[in-house]
Amino acid sequence: MTTKTGFLFRAVPRAYSLTVYWDKPETAGASDRYRLRIGDRVIDGIDRTFAMIDGLDPDTEYSVELSLQRRTRTEPEALAAATFRTAIVKRMIDVTAAPYHAIGDGRTLSTDAIQRALDDCGQDEAVLIPAGVFLTGALRMRSHSELVLAEDATLQGSADPRDYEPRVKARFEGLEMECYASLITVGELDHTVGCTTEDVTIRGKGSILGGGAELMHRVIDSERIRLRDELARLGEAIHEYENADTIPGRVRPRLIDVNNTRGFTLDGLTVGRSSSWNIHMTYCEQVVTCGCTFESVGVWNGDGWDPDSSEDCVLFDCRFHTGDDMVAIKSGKNPEGNAIGRPTSHVRIFGCSSSSGHGVAIGSEMSGGVEDIRIWDCDFAACRYGIHIKGTAKRGGYVRDVTVRDCAIAAITIHAVSYNDDGEGAGSAPMFERYRFEHLDVLGRLRTENGSDRPTTAILIRGFDDPEHWVRDVTLRDIRLGAVPDGSGRIELANCRDVRMDGVSAVGVVTTKVD
Incomplete structure (x- = not known):
């Protein structure tokens, strides 16, 4: 790769296309444009710092050159050059086919069927959620796995807290604790080690939606009963918290919770209606989210995209309709956050x-x-x-x-x-x-x-x-x-x-x- 020092120039690979993205040069003006050259093919007049290159062959290397086209100059200014490889064509594991038989009627709980498909997924395979509404509880993804949601496919999270048990170790508002499992959990949380999971992709034109406000209220109501003695002991100290739901609300599941993972990609989906944060990455590296729409209006703490003690996180070409922060950048809460001492850095x-x-x-x-x-x-x-x-x-x-x-x-x-x-x-x-x-x-x-x-x-x-x-x-x-x-x-x-x-x-x- 040839780039200016510290200049970001990367691509999200698919089988038949690349979405290339790059840093905005310090000197780029409002009327300046970009040019991409791929062999004899030229794409110019690009007015954003990302572009899709389609019509490509799978599992093939392409040399891509990036230039800045200044309004005041006739010759483009070279910025970067790199070689990117498109993805292989993977065998699709359809969750509705044998031996899984998931049912996309929006009523039948398909957690076990979808999880078995994810467990069976090899590096040259991807789990396919076809058109339909597939009701599910908590799911887990491991290294070198891929989940694809077809157009008109919805992975719909249950509104029953029992479908997110047993609880798992997670971090919420800077504190590590036992929380309900998220709709999709990637990796396992451990601040004492680096990344233990790698190369996980969730993509497609479909939707991943959580249990929303209904799940939020049911979790909080249940947890308030479980913690009634502790809450009573707090007395007036409860006023140090945001509101009366803060403590019981901390155990809510997220939509997608990614932990200790290097190389996580979320591409092209509509995501939202979590019972709390939507996408949460803790102790992660090399996270890319692009082309997504986030929907969480009406959910308390309905953040969209939250990198937490993570590095090298990129978010672009996304639209947000959130009930709280569209993006919240975090790294732990005193004094636990100081002791763990893992910053969030290099976010674009x-x-x-x-x-x-x-x-x-x-x-x-x-x-x-x-x-x-x-x-x-x-x-x-x-x-x-x-x-x-x-x-x-x-x-x-x-x-x-x-x-x-x-x-x-x-x-x-x-x-x-x-x-x-x-x-x-x-x-x-x-x-x-x-x-x-x-x-x-x-x-x-x-x-x-x-x-x-x-x-x-x-x-x-x-x-x-x-x-x-x-x-x-x-x-x-x-x-x-x-x-x-x-x-x-x-x-x-x-x-x-x-x-x-x-x-x-x-x-x-x-x-x-x-x-």
Whole structure:
């Protein structure tokens, strides 16, 4: 592979196509385009940092060259070159065929049949969910396995908590504990080792949907009964938690929970309606999610995509309609997160949009550290918050080296928070440092739960009380504030240092009071 130092240039392989993706060059302008050359074939005028190359042969190497086509130059500028191999054509294991006989009528529980197919899946095979609605409880995937959902196929999670037993070790809101098994679990959680599972793919044009709000409420109600004595002993300390459902809600299953896995791909699906987070990756490496739609409106903690103490995670060309964060980047909670000390690092998010939900959050569970987060070419204008970097004074850890470019965002918030602050402290406040925000429309508009809009602070930077833990080294360049009805050009700074502004302009009109 030939690339500029540190330049990401990779591909998602399929049997007859490649989806190639790459970092956005620092110098790329809004009118610049990209060109791909594959042998004698040229694809030019590409206006995003990813493109599908179709019409290819299976199990074949292709040399691909990437160039930047600048509006001001006649000759393209070489960026990268690499050789990618398409996937083999795998034998499909149809879960409705013998000896599995799964039934896709939406009523018959097919957990055992689908699990047997997954257990039988070899490296040159893939499990196929054909058209239909296949009701299932918890499933597990192992190394070198692949699950394919055909168009009009739905893997539908049960709403009965018993279908997600026995409980398994998992991490929720920064704490390792026994939780109900997720609809699909990949790998086994163990912070003392590296990746023990590898090469797992879930793809297709179908849907994976969880038990949703019904499963959420049933789990919480059942767990509240089981924990009634513990909850009673907390007394007034219960107010340190987000709400009365926080503790009993921590054992809810996720939709897809990936643990200690190197090489996990989620490609092309509609996913959602989990009873909590949808896609959660813990202690993982080399995660790619592309071409997906996330649906979880109406679910408390209905996050879309949550990398947690994981590295090299890429998300692109996805659409979000979530009931909480579209993305939440995490790394554990004090003091356990500090002791485990596994940061989330090298995350790339680009070409995504959201029509609801809170936006991209970093924290508040970030005690293991978060670094090298890059976001570009995204539309978060309809989110409730936008870019939201947060931590409590108990957390310890750090969030550093975050870059956001060429996006539309509801607001930018970097601040200390007091909620979700239960448990023993880590001994020091977090360090928030080295942030760069460039070429952005920041609307200063908060979307309320009922869908109406009101002005809010466009940029809020407020660090911790200790001067050693103020937010520091922030660049705001070429930013338009407001520019929409009910937008705001307000900036608030407190407990911060080395904040640089260049080309920041307030162009909107505040029509009502800023909250």
